[in-house]
Every structure is written in C-alpha cells, then in structure tokens.
Amino acid sequence: MTATTGSHPTRRLILQGAASVALLGLGNLPFAPARAAANDKYPEEAFKLKNEADAIKALYGRTAEPSEKVKLDAPEIAENGGVVPISVTTTLDKVTSISFLVAENPNALAASYRIPDGTLPAIANRLKMAKTSNVTAIVEADGKLYSATKEVKVTVGGCGG
C-alpha cells in the first residue's frame, strides 16, 4: 500500500481517472466492477462526486436494489446535523462492504467500510448532514448490491457557516 505513495501525484490521478473510466465502460460485466470496492485503495473519486447515483456507480460500478434484509437505523429528526447517529445491520450472507450516502450533502458518499471474512455485517457510526435528506445504506453481498433508505429531518445543518 505504501509502495504507491511515492509515485508522482499527477500520474496517479491520471491512472485513477483511466481506471474509473474503464470501470464505467465495463459496467455490464458481472465481475469487473466488484473489484472496485474490494481493492484496498481509498476511493478518492467516489468521495468527490456530488450525486448519490454517480457515487454508487463510481464505487461499485452498478446500481443497488432496495432490500428488506438491510436494516437502516437513523433518527426521524436530528436536532444537530453535525452528529447524526446512523447504523445498519443485515441478515444477508457473504457481505463484503457497506457504504453510507447522504443524498443532499455536498458530496453524497459519506463512508465506505470493507467487511472481511469473519466480520459481522453491522456498523454504527456518526455522520454529518447538511440538511434534511435521504440517507442510504448500501450492502454489497455475494457480488450484488442491496440498499435501504430513510429520510432524516435535520433542524440545524451540520456544515457550520
């Protein structure tokens, strides 16, 4: 991992760009996109995207389908958008990653977690929300994407100002 840190930043950006273009192009193939989430590298591009759908695509190369097996726990109303406790659990098998997205934030992708073999598919964390928004949890299980979405009303936004 640290072996790449020495490389020239511009070159790395170009390579990353090329890689994501390639992934988008291969979006229909079943196995190529799964590597995007499975590899070790920080998904810089996905975190920069504004739109939720774009971020999911950049991260996983495919779209998610809503599933009742994904349980997203978030408050109905968050008084402080700076600290919104959000957790997810799932009964799905072979979970390899879980991501959280806040649709109305300046950048939709908030956090993405890698779940190695033996780690339970249950995560609690705290996110910032700029305003009232849908929060989506994406669960990658057995190479497929499942999601759950919930609206959280925010009375005071979490982006200061």
Place this chain on the structure above:
Amino acid sequence: MASSIRVRATANGDITEVQTLIQHPMDTGLVKDSKGELIPAHYIQELKFECNGKDVFVANWGTAVSKDPYVKFSFKGGKKGDDLKISWTDNKGGSDTITAKIA
C-alpha cells in the same frame, strides 16, 4: 501526547465487539472561520483494524463523517488478550496507531 484513538474491544464468546472514538477535527473544507476564511479540508481517509495479522475492518471516510468520529463493529476470531491494532491516516498525511488488548 496522548493517543488520538480510544478503543474498547470486548470479547463475548466467539464475537469481539469494538467501539472506537478518535479525536480529529474532520474539517470539510466548506466551513469558514471567524475571519471569514475557509478552513481547509482535514479529515481521516482510512481507518484500519488488524487482529492476529489480519485486517478485520477497514473504513474509508469522506468529509461527512462527524468530528471526533465514532464507529462500532464486531468480528469473529479474536479472543481475550489478543492484540488489536488500530491505525488511521488523514488527507494531510497525518496518522496515528495504537495497539489495544481485547478484554
């Protein structure tokens, strides 16, 4: 300086529950300070947990993770007394590491 990482790892049978709190500003780069100048983005990008030489949990974070981040997860394969190594790196090249014992 005290570590930025506070961790509680508790083994209960086969499953170890890990709760972690990290001190970090998690600045988004969108907020202005009292002089009206933008505070540059400063946030943790990767947080990793290793137990017995194996990654048990890896977090990739953006700026939307709250200040002083908290995360909780559980994994199988750890037992009382095992070392749990936690390390993070941020977008400015900052980092911290701690090794905790599973209780």
